[in-house]
Amino acid sequence: MLLANFILPTPSPISPRVDLKILKVMPNEFNESREIYESALVEMNVDADFTPLFTFNTHSIFVSLIVEYETPTHTRNQIALWSFIIRNRTSAILQLHQEINTFNDITPSFRGVNGTYMMEWDIIPRLGVLQHGRVHQADALFTFPKLHMVWNLVNMCLIKWNQHFT
DSSP states (O other): OTTHHHHSOOOOOOOOEEEEEEEEEEEEEEOTTSOEEEEEEEEEEEEEEOGGGOOTTEEEEEEEEEEEEOOSSOSOEEEEEEEEEEOSGGGOEEEEEEEEEEEEOSSSOOTTOEEEEEEEEEEEESSSOOEEEEEOOTTOEEEOOOOOHHHHHHHHHHHHHHHHHO
8 A cells, every 4th residue: 555655646636716805904902012913804715626636545635725925024924724624535525605803913914915825735645655735826816905094093092091001
């Protein structure tokens, strides 16, 4: 079975389709420095068929949606926005629509940040070598919308109020 990993052809390539849209940026909770960090509300649509990757030696497939962007303080940021384990061929067709509200960054603001997203997967064999795949779509670029001016004013007032009472 171990030799079969090297002798048999690799699984057929797949082309999953992912659409990611940043709906809005909103204020999040305070952190240790008493600043309000921004959080992004993200809408994700996935349409993917992973059945060609299942062979006699496939135990499971770990799939994740990775968001990558650059900020003025960090040259490469990666977030695993979503992940899923496909355990068998019958659950290998993914069609989902989901809103995710947990997109946070190490810096307080997403303003002026451009990013890209990609789908990655690891084929976990019953025996043998782990295989990795990645699809980076040409239209996978996005820009974070600016936080609404009212929230900027609220943010400044909360920080001043918090500094006054601490």
